[in-house]
């Protein structure tokens with residue numbers, strides 16, 4: 001009978017929030033000042049964009065400078081692999097053992113969501129790195145399980161769903177997933193079937209607020 005194997009190490013935290021601050025583009029550098037400072041691997045300071053604030057205003061805490069804490073913070077020199085290694089790779093091991101996982105990139109237009117999730121040939125993104133690990137772990141698995149990996153890649157734009165792997169398929173409808181009992185929409189997911197069935201879902205959620213014109 002199918003059974004879920006307990007993960008080798010039980011994690012207390014199941015949700016982590018990670019920030020990745022991309023470098024300014026050439027255009028942005030010409031027009032504005034970089035006001036984001038990743039000061040260590042967990043803390044980010046957003047400087048007050050108003051340079052004219054004087055010393056007194058700063059010491060009296062009348063600037064708009066803000067400090068934010070995250071589970072992990074990555075600066076402009078970080079690669080997608082740095083993000084992957086620290087915050088995603090352990091989740092992938094769980095997926096092979098029958099656990100589900102979700103990885104969402106959230107941010108405004110142009111903030112680097114697609115770059116982080118898909119990446120480039122020289123800096124492969126989290127989805128690509130995860131797929132490599134899934135196949136590496138399946139190769140290393142010494143149980144008698146047979147694995148089947150299926151993949152879907154969908155986009156929801158203005159409430160219409162597109163299958164990005166099958167461009168000629170036209171619009172897709174929202175539907176119930178009989179296995180998971182959930183609505184399938186707006187997800188880029190990889191399913192791993194062995195004795196058990198698990199799913200890792202990658203999402204890119206954009207907020208239409210351009211960072212720069």
Ligand SMILES: Nc1ncnc2c1ncn2[C@@H]1O[C@H](COP(=O)(O)OP(=O)(O)OP(=O)(O)O)[C@@H](O)[C@H]1O
Nearest residue numbers: 022023107108109110111112113114115116206207
């Ligand atoms: N870490 C990075 N290093 C270098 N360039 C980056 C990095 N992250 C993002 N960029 C660049 O920033 C620009 C915007 O990134 P991207 O297209 O990933 O944003 P997005 O959040 O997916 O935008 P949209 O919501 O409009 O699709 C691109 O030119 C991309 O190459």
